[in-house]
Amino acid sequence: MSEISYKLNHIQHYYGDKKVLDIDGLQICRGSITGLTGPNGSGKSTLLKIMAFALKPTHGQVWLNGRKEFVLSPRVRSKVTLLTQKPYLLKRSVFDNIAYGLKIRKDMGDIENRVKDALKSVGLAHGDFARRQWHELSGGEAQRVAMAARLVLQPEVLLLDEPVASVDTKSAEQIRKASLAARKNWGCTLIIASHDLPWLYECSDTRISIFQGQIFSTGTENIIPPPYDLSQKNHPVKWLGQNEKSEHIHLAPGKKNNKFAIIQKEKIHIRLEKEKANGWENQITGQITSMVMEKNAELIMTTIQAKDFFIDISLSPDQAENLKLLPGKKIILMFSSRDIEWR
Numbered sequence: 001m002s003e004i005s006y007k008l009n010h011i012q013h014y015y016g017d018k019k020v021l022d023i024d025g026l027q028i029c030r031g032s033i034t035g036l037t038g039p040n041g042s043g044k045s046t047l048l049k050i051m052a053f054a055l056k057p058t059h060g061q062v063w064l065n066g067r068k069e070f071v072l073s074p075r076v077r078s079k080v081t082l083l084t085q086k087p088y089l090l091k092r093s094v095f096d097n098i099a100y101g102l103k104i105r106k107d108m109g110d111i112e113n114r115v116k117d118a119l120k121s122v123g124l125a126h127g128d129f130a131r132r133q134w135h136e137l138s139g140g141e142a143q144r145v146a147m148a149a150r151l152v153l154q155p156e157v158l159l160l161d162e163p164v165a166s167v168d169t170k171s172a173e174q175i176r177k178a179s180l181a182a183r184k185n186w187g188c189t190l191i192i193a194s195h196d197l198p199w200l201y202e203c204s205d206t207r208i209s210i211f212q213g214q215i216f217s218t219g220t221e222n223i224i225p226p227p228y229d230l231s232q233k234n235h236p237v238k239w240l241g242q243n244e245k246s247e248h249i250h251l252a253p254g255k256k257n258n259k260f261a262i263i264q265k266e267k268i269h270i271r272l273e274k275e276k277a278n279g280w281e282n283q284i285t286g287q288i289t290s291m292v293m294e295k296n297a298e299l300i301m302t303t304i305q306a307k308d309f310f311i312d313i314s315l316s317p318d319q320a321e322n323l324k325l326l327p328g329k330k331i332i333l334m335f336s337s338r339d340i341e342w343r
């Protein structure tokens with residue numbers, strides 16, 4: 001059994017009277033890399049701030065290493081670090097930015113070499129970068145310096161909020177390598193929020209997806225997002241377009257307000273053409289947007305877009321080859337309304 005790093009119990013967070021997080025329970029294993037996905041405004045940053053003990057949740061507790069912890073607890077300050085979406089650099093040199101955290105901790109031994117190693121881990125040469133000023137960096141380089149400033153502290157937990165949202169491909173690759181190296185070199189636990197799904201799938205072992213403040217998927221299920229309507233026959237449906245001819249998904253009966261439609265990955269089948277009367281009432285046209293080999297698995301994580309929502313499924317390499325599946329290809333998603341749950 002892996003050791004548990006985080007345990008979240010009944011976390012709710014409100015900004016004013018607006019509830020933005022409602023998480024019954026969540027556990028994160030030590031040394032794991034967890035990808036956090038979800039649309040804008042779904043609560044990812046709020047969750048990361050709560051896990052960084054930078055924000056006190058309105059209700060609920062966060063446990064780290066088996067202890068209930070709090071904002072400003074001295075125990076967590078040196079263990080957990082968050083790289084926020086817009087990294088903040090001090091108006092100083094790259095060297096000073098990276099050394100700053102060590103100096104604050106009065107951890108002064110061999111600073112020169114530790115800064116050098118941290119720069120190297122994000123693919124920046126000490127000779128070129130250490131003496132540069134904060135304003136002499138591209139967006140991607142600034143993000144890598146901010147990452148190096150966290151890595152030099154060798155934190156037990158590193159929380160990354162959209163680390164590659166506005167960086168070049170090379171920087172994204174270096175940030176990925178540095179994340180994996182942190183886990184390998186000192187067993188760092190990482191939680192990474194990102195919209196870049198192919199990048200995230202290459203970094204992470206597990207994924208959680210968050211929607212309107214609730215956690216739905218732990219890598220095995222998909223949410224069919226609201227709004228939901230009723231058909232003329234009073235069955236719940238999800239329209240995939242604006243007009244009469246648009247496709248729609250037949251959902252399971254039993255819809256209740258404030259519940260979401262969920263379908264497990266393995267209940268979704270792929271075909272190249274629609275089929276007559278095959279028992280699956282949903283035959284939905286989609287387009288493959290990405291295919292990525294899952295880490296530690298012999299499966300291909302395939303993301304398919306059907307109008308305004310994305311569905312993830314896992315395919316074997318044989319399936320992908322037999323159907324000649326590639327990103328950009330149009331396919332048909334088949335599933336039964338009976339396999340949809342309301343949660």
Ligand code: ADP
Nearest residue numbers: 015016020038039040041042043044045046047
């Ligand atoms: P994400 O990171 O997934 O985009 P956030 O956690 O930033 O989501 O935001 C979740 C919701 O909380 C959004 O509706 C956002 O507008 C709101 N929100 C975030 N920060 C604040 C704040 N400081 N005050 C009020 N509302 C906020």
